[in-house]
Amino acid sequence: MKPLFPLAAALALGAASFGLQAQTLAQLAAAAEKKPPVTWYESSPSDQADKVIAAFARKYPTVKVRHTRMVGGNELAVRTVQEMQARGYSADVVTGGADHLFQIAERGYLDSPNWASLNVPKPLTPLPQLMATTASVYVVAWNSNKVKDAEAPTTWEQVLDPKWTNRMGSWVRAAAFAQLAATQTPATAEAMLNRFIALKPMLFKSTFPLAQAISSGEIDLGIGFYHSTLPPQKAGAPIKMRPLDIVPMHIIYSGVSKTARNPEGARLLLSWLASEEGALAYEDATGRGNPMVAKTKTAEFIKGKKLSEWPPEKSGQLGELNEAYNKLLEKVGEAR
Amino acid sequence: MTLLRRWSALDAVLALLLLYLVAVPLVLLLVASFKPTGLPLDPGWSLVQYARTYGDPRFYKLAWDTAVFAVGCTLGALCVGGVLAWLVERTDLPFKQAARVMIALPMVLPPFLLAMGWALLASPRNGWLNVLLKDAFGLAKGPLNIYSMGGMVFVETLALVPSVYLILAAAFRNMDPALEEAAMTSGARWPFMLRRIFVPMLSPAIFAAAAYLLIVGFLVFDVPGTLGLPVGIYVVSSRIVYLATDQSGGTSAYGQIAAIGATYLVLLLTLAWAYRRLTAQASRFVTVTGKGFRPRELKLGPLKPLALLLVLVYFVLAVVAPLGMLLWTSLVPYLAPISMEMLPKLGLAQHRALLDNVRLAGAAWTSIWVSALSATVVCTLAMLVAWAVLRGRGGGRSLIDTLSFMPLAIPGTMIGMALVYVYLTISFVPIYGTAWILVIAYVTVYLSFTSRAASASLIQLHPELEEAARTCGATPAYTVRRVVLPLMMSALVGAWVWVVAHVMRELSTALLLQGDDNTTVAVQLWSYWAGGEPNKAAAVGVWLVVAMTLLTVLWQWLSHRRPGTTP
Numbered sequence: 001m002k003p004l005f006p007l008a009a010a011l012a013l014g015a016a017s018f019g020l021q022a023q024t025l026a027q028l029a030a031a032a033e034k035k036p037p038v039t040w041y042e043s044s045p046s047d048q049a050d051k052v053i054a055a056f057a058r059k060y061p062t063v064k065v066r067h068t069r070m071v072g073g074n075e076l077a078v079r080t081v082q083e084m085q086a087r088g089y090s091a092d093v094v095t096g097g098a099d100h101l102f103q104i105a106e107r108g109y110l111d112s113p114n115w116a117s118l119n120v121p122k123p124l125t126p127l128p129q130l131m132a133t134t135a136s137v138y139v140v141a142w143n144s145n146k147v148k149d150a151e152a153p154t155t156w157e158q159v160l161d162p163k164w165t166n167r168m169g170s171w172v173r174a175a176a177f178a179q180l181a182a183t184q185t186p187a188t189a190e191a192m193l194n195r196f197i198a199l200k201p202m203l204f205k206s207t208f209p210l211a212q213a214i215s216s217g218e219i220d221l222g223i224g225f226y227h228s229t230l231p232p233q234k235a236g237a238p239i240k241m242r243p244l245d246i247v248p249m250h251i252i253y254s255g256v257s258k259t260a261r262n263p264e265g266a267r268l269l270l271s272w273l274a275s276e277e278g279a280l281a282y283e284d285a286t287g288r289g290n291p292m293v294a295k296t297k298t299a300e301f302i303k304g305k306k307l308s309e310w311p312p313e314k315s316g317q318l319g320e321l322n323e324a325y326n327k328l329l330e331k332v333g334e335a336r
Numbered sequence: 337m338t339l340l341r342r343w344s345a346l347d348a349v350l351a352l353l354l355l356y357l358v359a360v361p362l363v364l365l366l367v368a369s370f371k372p373t374g375l376p377l378d379p380g381w382s383l384v385q386y387a388r389t390y391g392d393p394r395f396y397k398l399a400w401d402t403a404v405f406a407v408g409c410t411l412g413a414l415c416v417g418g419v420l421a422w423l424v425e426r427t428d429l430p431f432k433q434a435a436r437v438m439i440a441l442p443m444v445l446p447p448f449l450l451a452m453g454w455a456l457l458a459s460p461r462n463g464w465l466n467v468l469l470k471d472a473f474g475l476a477k478g479p480l481n482i483y484s485m486g487g488m489v490f491v492e493t494l495a496l497v498p499s500v501y502l503i504l505a506a507a508f509r510n511m512d513p514a515l516e517e518a519a520m521t522s523g524a525r526w527p528f529m530l531r532r533i534f535v536p537m538l539s540p541a542i543f544a545a546a547a548y549l550l551i552v553g554f555l556v557f558d559v560p561g562t563l564g565l566p567v568g569i570y571v572v573s574s575r576i577v578y579l580a581t582d583q584s585g586g587t588s589a590y591g592q593i594a595a596i597g598a599t600y601l602v603l604l605l606t607l608a609w610a611y612r613r614l615t616a617q618a619s620r621f622v623t624v625t626g627k628g629f630r631p632r633e634l635k636l637g638p639l640k641p642l643a644l645l646l647v648l649v650y651f652v653l654a655v656v657a658p659l660g661m662l663l664w665t666s667l668v669p670y671l672a673p674i675s676m677e678m679l680p681k682l683g684l685a686q687h688r689a690l691l692d693n694v695r696l697a698g699a700a701w702t703s704i705w706v707s708a709l710s711a712t713v714v715c716t717l718a719m720l721v722a723w724a725v726l727r728g729r730g731g732g733r734s735l736i737d738t739l740s741f742m743p744l745a746i747p748g749t750m751i752g753m754a755l756v757y758v759y760l761t762i763s764f765v766p767i768y769g770t771a772w773i774l775v776i777a778y779v780t781v782y783l784s785f786t787s788r789a790a791s792a793s794l795i796q797l798h799p800e801l802e803e804a805a806r807t808c809g810a811t812p813a814y815t816v817r818r819v820v821l822p823l824m825m826s827a828l829v830g831a832w833v834w835v836v837a838h839v840m841r842e843l844s845t846a847l848l849l850q851g852d853d854n855t856t857v858a859v860q861l862w863s864y865w866a867g868g869e870p871n872k873a874a875a876v877g878v879w880l881v882v883a884m885t886l887l888t889v890l891w892q893w894l895s896h897r898r899p900g901t902t903p
Contacts, residue, residue: 044867045863045866045867045869046695046860046863047695048867050695068850069850069863071581071847071866072582074581074582074583074586074588075580075581075588075847075848077586077587078375078587078588078590079756081587082375082377082756082757083756085375085378086377086756086757097586099585099586100586100587101586102586103585103586103587169566172578172582173582173584202483202566203565203567203568204565204566205561205565205866208866208867209865209866212670212671212868212870215670215671215672216456216462216670216672216673217461217462217672218455218459218462219461231670231867231868231869232671232868235670235871236669236681237669237670237671237672319584319585319586320584322584323584326584327394330394330568330570331568332567332568333567333568333569333570
């Protein structure tokens with residue numbers, strides 16, 4: 001497997017950002033207000049992003065942020081690379097999965113700020129280029145009119161029970177099983193995936209329509225995300241969820257572009273998102289919370305559970321597993 | 337000679353413009369297919385993308401399933417659209433104006449909303465129709481399954497019928513009845529006339545429609561993505577979208593997309609070659625000559641109610657039923673099947689929220705002007721292309737015709753990607769991230785359809801009309817304005833409305849080119865759907881259909897009152 005960043009490059013990046021290390025948040029805000037709006041590529045719907053930006057503006061009213069929705073991490077990576085190649089700059093802040101930011105960082109497009117000097121807790125920055133801002137947490141969700149709470153699975157073993165055949169749904173990507181492999185070994189996760197395929201699950205382009213299909217009763221239960229189950233639940237739909245005994249998840253990271261036109265504003269935005277205030281505002285607007293910030297609902301939801309996730313430096317291995325498992329999941333068509 | 341030189345100048349200008357619009361994305365497509373990363377500006381050359389694509393055994397199953405889907409919906413749409421066009425244009429079907437609107441209207445419904453509506457109607461477990469049938473006949477399980485190849489073909493057929501109708505209706509309308517009259521005088525019966533007169537005379541339009549539908553069937557994603565993907569039925573378009581959005585490794589697999597796109601280019605060029613061979617002798621298909629005529633209308637007699645029922649059945653299946661489900665979805669607080677227990681929860685909250693939605697208002701305005709401008713530019717260009725190819729004598733005819741047909745083979749995703757590179761590089765044309773880049777993309781994407789529609793219409797006009805005008809001293813511009821344009825207006829207006837409707841609902845290119853201030857209604861609608869707000873998406877969909885219905889009715893009204901044209 002390829003190392004995430006060559007040591008020399010990492011050192012060079014660290015040295016390059018030294019000039020801004022000593023700045024306080026107030027100094028960052030003062031410098032940022034004289035520059036163009038902070039441009040932010042991220043995947044939340046614009047309505048939700050507006051609420052996050054409004055909360056940020058209450059704290060830093062003079063620093064403007066412009067959000068552009070990048071649907072899916074792959075587009076984020078490609079768009080950023082294209083813009084950097086063609087005009088030398090892209091968004092000031094990019095937010096996506098570890099594998100997507102890996103694509104950008106590997107080309108040397110991301111800066112390595114000294115996050116500690118900006119009061120960002122160390123666990124949020126496993127690598128200098130990446131800061132954890134939120135996460136997608138897997139849950140089992142079920143239609144409470146079709147499945148009694150006591151009957152709903154609490155473990156992966158119960159999820160794989162043949163009684164759920166033709167009643168199950170899932171994301172079209174087998175990413176939950178790839179993340180399970182981080183703690184269960186790839187062979188075990190693959191065996192689990194094969195049993196899952198035997199249930200003939202319906203596959204959905206995203207976990208949002210999956211949650212809606214559970215709400216409508218088209219399927220009885222599914223493996224989805226915490227944040228995508230919330231909207232129908234809030235609307236009063238008969239859908240419930242719980243974390244399983246092992247909780248696969250994807251931490252979503254953010255990075256600052258090396259050629260950001262407002263680097264101070266970019267750092268300020270990310271520092272704010274890492275704070276309790278910012279993390280709660282983000283979770284309130286999007287439903288997707290940062291499990292590494294203690295007071296978020298997401299952290300509370302998975303408290304005491306065994307988490308399963310590949311660290312960002314092993315994005316390459318995760319990518320290989322995703323590819324192999326996705327191929328397996330395509331056999332659902334033959335299984336039906 | 338002056339005239340010839342002028343049209344040759346037109347050839348040159350058109351060729352340059354088309355090369356810019358078509359060749360640039362095409363070259364980038366080919367370059368991407370030979371790059372190890374799939375990104376055109378990255379270093380290195382490789383055949384790995386082709387090896388990956390063709391070395392994967394799943395590709396051949398994909399190709400087969402795609403062919404079944406594409407051919408299925410092409411045949412379905414040709415049969416249904418052809419019969420409907422014939423009924424409306426060549427019979428004494430009652431309520432023709434209403435029928436035209438009813439047949440054209442489904443094209444305003446975004447296909448993924450159509451698929452969503454049908455999923456709610458005919459999903460195996462709780463589809464409304466299945467529930468009704470189960471209750472009525474005491475069945476253990478619902479007999480309909482929209483999540484199947486048959487379901488995909490059915491829904492895509494419903495979506496494609498308006499395009500076939502628009503192409504064939506103009507051709508039916510312009511058929512000289514002299515041939516039918518001669519055949520009838522000679523005692524020919526309808527089957528004979530159908531085989532020996534209608535099909536040969538309509539063959540340019542039929543082949544134009546078939547070529548268009550076939551390629552669309554290969555590339556369309558909405559319906560296969562909504563109805564096939566959940567049960568593991570993949571077609572090439574699903575694979576392309578999958579490679580763009582869900583491919584593991586953190587980036588879109590543009591290299592493989594490009595390799596697949598290059599393959600389709602070969603298929604398209606074969607189709608283009610066949611089409612050109614067929615239409616090489618344009619005079620064989622001329623039906624509008626210097627002599628005046630009025631198309632013969634077949635008296636349906638006692639079959640009239642049956643014919644009207646056929647139109648109504650199509651309208652119900654393509655609009656009323658799925659739109660009814662959308663309306664229901666827009667009134668309930670979450671996705672739920674029709675049931676008595678949901679009645680107390682019905683409300684207008686989603687519709688009221690739209691009125692205060694500033695983003696949606698901005699998106700609506702962007703969609704309106706982008707679609708109107710794109711349609712106007714592409715229709716003008718299409719007419720010039722048709723003129724240069726069919727009336728010109730210059731050496732650029734073949735190049736112009738081929739270039740105008742080619743965009744159909746390039747996935748919208750690839751055109752979008754190419755435009756991002758082009759306009760990021762040409763910084764002195766500052767349209768990156770603006771709505772103007774969408775206009776350029778849509779002119780390129782929809783040039784194939786409009787140029788085919790314009791050609792099919794122009795083929796039927798005998799050059800003697802223009803010769804007569806010139807003999808009377810008319811300039812070429814005057815001849816085009818007073819003779820050619822009025823006769824082609826019906827087809828061009830139809831193409832214009834078609835482009836407007838398609839731009840209003842187009843998603844993949846708009847998503848790729850999305851910038852700071854060019855969000856369209858389709859992107860906003862998709863954002864609601866993908867973001868877990870299907871009810872809001874349904875509410876937007878309902879109002880989109882209302883707006884497009886008004887446009888379609890206006891189009892019919894304008895066409896009807898315009899002297900010298902028939903809608």
